[in-house]
Amino acid sequence: MNRARFVAGGAAVVLPAALAPLARAGAGEGELAYANFAIAAEYLMADYYARILKARLLHGSARNGATVARRNEHDHVAALATLLTDAGQSVPAAEDFEPTWPPSTFRSLGAATAAGTKIEAAVLGAYLDAATTITVESYRALFARALADHAQHLAVLSWVSTGKPVTAAFPPALGLEQATNQLEPYLG
Amino acid sequence: MGRRLGVVLLLAVLLAAPAGAKPGATRLTIFAAASLTEAFQSFDRNETYSFAGSNTLAAQIQQGAPADVFASASPQYTQDLYRRKLVEKPVTFASNRLVLIVPKSNPAGLTSVYDLARKDTKLVVAGPAVPVGSYTRTVLRKLGLLSSVLGKVVSQESDVKGVVGKVVLGQADAGFVYVTDVKPVAGQVTAIRIPAWAQPRVRYEIAVVAASSHKSAARAWIKRVLAKQGQAALARSGFGKP
Numbered sequence: 239m240n241r242a243r244f245v246a247g248g249a250a251v252v253l254p255a256a257l258a259p260l261a262r263a264g265a266g267e268g269e270l271a272y273a274n275f276a277i278a279a280e281y282l283m284a285d286y287y288a289r290i291l292k293a294r295l296l297h298g299s300a301r302n303g304a305t306v307a308r309r310n311e312h313d314h315v316a317a318l319a320t321l322l323t324d325a326g327q328s329v330p331a332a333e334d335f336e337p338t339w340p341p342s343t344f345r346s347l348g349a350a351t352a353a354g355t356k357i358e359a360a361v362l363g364a365y366l367d368a369a370t371t372i373t374v375e376s377y378r379a380l381f382a383r384a385l386a387d388h389a390q391h392l393a394v395l396s397w398v399s400t401g402k403p404v405t406a407a408f409p410p411a412l413g414l415e416q417a418t419n420q421l422e423p424y425l426g
Numbered sequence: 427m428g429r430r431l432g433v434v435l436l437l438a439v440l441l442a443a444p445a446g447a448k449p450g451a452t453r454l455t456i457f458a459a460a461s462l463t464e465a466f467q468s469f470d471r472n473e474t475y476s477f478a479g480s481n482t483l484a485a486q487i488q489q490g491a492p493a494d495v496f497a498s499a500s501p502q503y504t505q506d507l508y509r510r511k512l513v514e515k516p517v518t519f520a521s522n523r524l525v526l527i528v529p530k531s532n533p534a535g536l537t538s539v540y541d542l543a544r545k546d547t548k549l550v551v552a553g554p555a556v557p558v559g560s561y562t563r564t565v566l567r568k569l570g571l572l573s574s575v576l577g578k579v580v581s582q583e584s585d586v587k588g589v590v591g592k593v594v595l596g597q598a599d600a601g602f603v604y605v606t607d608v609k610p611v612a613g614q615v616t617a618i619r620i621p622a623w624a625q626p627r628v629r630y631e632i633a634v635v636a637a638s639s640h641k642s643a644a645r646a647w648i649k650r651v652l653a654k655q656g657q658a659a660l661a662r663s664g665f666g667k668p
Contacts, residue, residue, distance in 0.1 A: 270568070270570065422621060
């Protein structure tokens with residue numbers, strides 16, 4: 239499978255089995271660092287969407303959007319786990335992280351979308367950085383496709399909180415350290 | 427020869443009855459990871475402890491050192507001894523996290539673990555066979571810093587307390603230790619957080635030593651560690667739940 243066909247496959251669902259042959263291309267320290275960061279970020283966002291759905295803060299299309307977003311996060315975790323496994327690395331489990339949400343996070347729609355927007359923006363920024371700096375094609379392709387998903391999630395949150403689904407052009411790329419600083423208060 | 431001498435010396439230390447022992451009571455010999463020093467001593471002062479790197483203690487048990495209980499900072503060593511039928515089935519009793527410590531004076535000006543790659547630093551770590559040394563390498567690998575930081579290691583210690591000592595004495599600019607090692611030296615070091623996503627899975631296991639002549643008492647002691655009182659003592663020292 240060449241890169242064009244791989245990318246043309248769409249960003250909605252990344253099947254681990256389809257990525258396995260690509261993942262065998264040698265991953266270096268940089269690729270693995272992004273993958274380790276990403277798997278924790280995806281677990282965090284899956285927890286976020288589960289909580290915002292449980293809190294019944296979203297309705298109609300927004301609720302459907304959050305449901306699909308949560309499913310996306312699980313698909314991303316599966317794809318990242320395949321990359322890490324193929325690279326001979328241990329794969330963290332969801333239980334390895336204990337998300338710490340400020341008590342008021344899911345009491346109001348405003349607080350919930352603010353937290354979600356902050357984290358989604360950090361994840362998007364890190365994936366942008368990964369997609370532009372990583373040289374191993376399988377990793378770069380995964381991050382490019384996953385960042386397309388996260389841009390959609392961000393659009394849903396922006397629409398819910400401001401009524402505007404489209405935000406400013408050229409979101410900033412964030413280095414791993416900067417993105418980590420954004421996520422650490424929630425990762426426990 | 428060196429190992430035999432080590433076991434003989436250890437025997438001599440263990441045979442010397444510590445002051446304050448209850449007459450007639452079974453005094454257990456507990457081999458425990460160095461990181462458990464404060465927690466176990468605050469939990470129960472009436473036993474005889476030997477604290478060291480888990481790999482060293484496991485090797486001593488293999489050579490016949492007279493221990494009743496073995497508490498390891500990594501399942502690797504308890505599970506290995508269990509496969510060899512040298513301990514009973516191990517159980518997980520605590521968890522831990524890693525931090526980077528720097529001397530209070532912070533001569534290298536480190537504020538983030540990423541500074542290790544950016545700045546000229548003298549780093550102290552535990553050896554790769556010691557659990558905390560293995561966990562340190564996992565952290566650096568996950569952060570993508572292994573190749574850029576390992577070259578800055580000036581000393582490899584045989585247990586975590588050795589790492590703490592070097593940093594406290596200012597012989598190194600930074601060292602990787604467990605979060606539970608910070609409290610006893612809180613006035614002398616500053617802890618720098620390691621991102622949650624780069625943390626290794628640190629699990630402590632405990633087991634009765636098969637050659638123990640006090641197996642019932644050893645099992646009862648482990649039961650106490652797993653019970654409310656033991657878990658509270660571990661939590662006070664900063665350990666996480668199993």
